[in-house]
Amino acid sequence: MLQTSASPHVPPVVPGTQAILSISDLHSAYGQSEVLHGIDLYVAPGEIVAVMGRNGMGKSTLMKTLMGIVPTKSGTITVDGTDVTALKSHARVAKGLAYVPQGRMIFSTMTVQENIETGLTVTGSRKVPQDLYTMFPVLLEMKGRRGGNLSGGQQQQLAIARALASNPKVLLLDEPTEGIQPSIIREMGRTLKKIRDERGLSIVVSEQVLSFAMDVADRVLVIENGSIVHESLRADIDEAQVARFLSV
Amino acid sequence: MFGDYSLADLSSIFVMQGFAGLILFSVYVLMALGLAIIFGQMGVINMAHGEFMILGAYVTYLCSTFFQTYLPSLFGAYFFVAMALAFLASGAMGMLVEWALIRHLYKRPLDTLLATWGLSLILQQAYRTIFGPREVGVELPSWMMGSIPVTDSIEVQINGLFVIAVTTVITLGVAVLMYRSRFGAQIRAVMGNRPMAGAVGIDTEKVDRTTFGLGCGIAGIAGSAFTMIGSTGPTSGQLYIVDTFLIVVFGGAASLLGTIASAFSISQTQSTLEFFLSGSMAKVLTLLAVVGILMLRPQGLFTLKVRR
Ligand SMILES: Nc1ncnc2c1ncn2[C@@H]1O[C@H](COP(=O)(O)OP(=O)(O)OP(=O)(O)O)[C@@H](O)[C@H]1O
Numbered sequence: 126m127l128q129t130s131a132s133p134h135v136p137p138v139v140p141g142t143q144a145i146l147s148i149s150d151l152h153s154a155y156g157q158s159e160v161l162h163g164i165d166l167y168v169a170p171g172e173i174v175a176v177m178g179r180n181g182m183g184k185s186t187l188m189k190t191l192m193g194i195v196p197t198k199s200g201t202i203t204v205d206g207t208d209v210t211a212l213k214s215h216a217r218v219a220k221g222l223a224y225v226p227q228g229r230m231i232f233s234t235m236t237v238q239e240n241i242e243t244g245l246t247v248t249g250s251r252k253v254p255q256d257l258y259t260m261f262p263v264l265l266e267m268k269g270r271r272g273g274n275l276s277g278g279q280q281q282q283l284a285i286a287r288a289l290a291s292n293p294k295v296l297l298l299d300e301p302t303e304g305i306q307p308s309i310i311r312e313m314g315r316t317l318k319k320i321r322d323e324r325g326l327s328i329v330v331s332e333q334v335l336s337f338a339m340d341v342a343d344r345v346l347v348i349e350n351g352s353i354v355h356e357s358l359r360a361d362i363d364e365a366q367v368a369r370f371l372s373v
Numbered sequence: 374m375f376g377d378y379s380l381a382d383l384s385s386i387f388v389m390q391g392f393a394g395l396i397l398f399s400v401y402v403l404m405a406l407g408l409a410i411i412f413g414q415m416g417v418i419n420m421a422h423g424e425f426m427i428l429g430a431y432v433t434y435l436c437s438t439f440f441q442t443y444l445p446s447l448f449g450a451y452f453f454v455a456m457a458l459a460f461l462a463s464g465a466m467g468m469l470v471e472w473a474l475i476r477h478l479y480k481r482p483l484d485t486l487l488a489t490w491g492l493s494l495i496l497q498q499a500y501r502t503i504f505g506p507r508e509v510g511v512e513l514p515s516w517m518m519g520s521i522p523v524t525d526s527i528e529v530q531i532n533g534l535f536v537i538a539v540t541t542v543i544t545l546g547v548a549v550l551m552y553r554s555r556f557g558a559q560i561r562a563v564m565g566n567r568p569m570a571g572a573v574g575i576d577t578e579k580v581d582r583t584t585f586g587l588g589c590g591i592a593g594i595a596g597s598a599f600t601m602i603g604s605t606g607p608t609s610g611q612l613y614i615v616d617t618f619l620i621v622v623f624g625g626a627a628s629l630l631g632t633i634a635s636a637f638s639i640s641q642t643q644s645t646l647e648f649f650l651s652g653s654m655a656k657v658l659t660l661l662a663v664v665g666i667l668m669l670r671p672q673g674l675f676t677l678k679v680r681r
């Protein structure tokens with residue numbers, strides 16, 4: 126069913142460039158029950174990849190496995206040439222991965238500024254870079270407020286800012302549009318592309334909203350029951366077909 | 374029970390018992406701070422916390438003997454050295470225990486309860502073997518002895534003032550560490566959401582170990598202070614651990630301020646009642662009051678007002 130890349134071991138977008146994130150034959154499990162059954166994924170520098178799939182198909186599990194929150198059973202994860210498969214979460218962050226989880230998971234009792242500062246840990250710097258506040262002015266306004274008292278959309282911006290504070294090479298976003306109104310979703314699409322353009326990082330975003338994926342992504346994959354069952358560049362995507370994967 | 378005293382007597386009694394209560398309060402606060410930090414951070418209820426305190430007390434005792442024998446000229450300053458060493462000794466043992474035992478038992482609260490309880494028995498026996506079963510007391514330097522008269526009928530002990538000052542400094546230090554430093558922010562992040570803290574780049578294992586060491590180290594300082602109000606024996610820590618749990622629960626486990634307020638109210642009630650009733654009756658009344666209040670406010674005295 127894979128449509129583009131003939132061999133999964135060649136980055137499909139720009140052949141010849143080194144993948145910034147490469148995942149090969151990734152299996153992971155909660156205890157005994159295996160959820161990911163051999164994922165192969167290559168992300169080029171500066172590329173935005175959307176991973177789509179219905180509820181319970183393994184999107185969050187993929188993200189958590191990449192971050193080292195769910196243990197890897199077998200397979201390898203490489204970030205910019207470094208094998209991170211055996212590393213703990215914090216060490217993966219130091220190697221260039223950053224994570225915006227489903228449901229935001231900001232530290233609710235800490236202030237907005239403190240939340241962003243937690244992301245600075247691996248950089249060793251102490252001051253929140255000004256450009257984060259430029260990108261999310263609302264966070265500057267509320268920097269003394271407790272994170273738990275922000276609205277859902279503001280928390281989403283905070284979670285993105287916190288992730289960007291660690292200066293990542295690859296940003297992982299798990300369903301950023303969940304529970305967010307359509308106008309803000311469009312705004313977020315613009316923000317993500319701006320982040321990519323300004324910082325040159327790659328983004329892997331999991332999604333259920335096809336229009337959002339079509340808006341931001343260079344490439345769209347569909348995950349079903351822990352395997353990737355469809356892959357296409359945005360340019361030649363068959364929307365109807367992807368939509369069929371997403372309908373129940 | 375107040376009938377036999379004149380009003381002036383009563384107020385003096387209240388002031389002086391209140392002051393005695395402040396020393397108890399200091400020991401409680403230091404103990405409870407450590408316990409609350411460890412519980413809040415790792416969900417570990419450290420049943421051996423009293424033994425970490427007693428380690429600090431023994432270190433203070435050793436220090437006092439050492440200075441008496443070898444450095445009598447510096448005896449006046451030994452207490453400061455003793456407190457620093459007590460902190461280091463209990464802190465180091467705490468980190469060792471975390472590394473050897475506790476970290477294997479995270480997410481298993483009952484097992485940590487049993488394991489730390491076992492540890493407390495082991496430590497008690499070790500103290501008995503090393504220091505003997507008899508209680509030991511420390512010699513205070515002369516400047517710490519005696520008391521300052523405030524009015525005709527009220528006087529306050531100097532060592533009490535000293536303990537209170539030390540407690541204040543340490544409590545402020547902990548507050549600054551927790552709420553103003555980057556390490557404190559890391560502790561709070563791990564407390565808030567452990568997997569997420571790892572995923573933003575915080576080395577949660579290192580934070581755990583340091584926090585456990587810090588909590589135990591503060592218990593060591595509490596042990597130093599404790600030598601001024603009681604004598605140190607292998608099982609002395611047991612007497613304090615229950616009260617300390619009570620304070621932590623009563624204060625609301627997540628709040629530093631709650632811990633302090635609860636230590637204050639419990640030690641004051643206890644100490645004032647003790648003058649008029651027997652010690653155990655005072656304890657019963659204090660416990661009843663606490664249980665009553667907790668039934669009305671199960672979350673403890675203080676909670677953070679925030680959506681979670
Ligand atoms: N902690 C867990 N323990 C056991 N099984 C789990 C756990 N979390 C998820 N699963 C299972 O793993 C599978 C994939 O779940 P996952 O959360 O990755 O789905 P998802 O694609 O992110 O769904 P959604 O769109 O609802 O967020 C599901 O079958 C789910 O039941």
Ligand SMILES: [Mg+2]
Pocket residue numbers: 184185186227299300
């Ligand atoms: Mg999910």
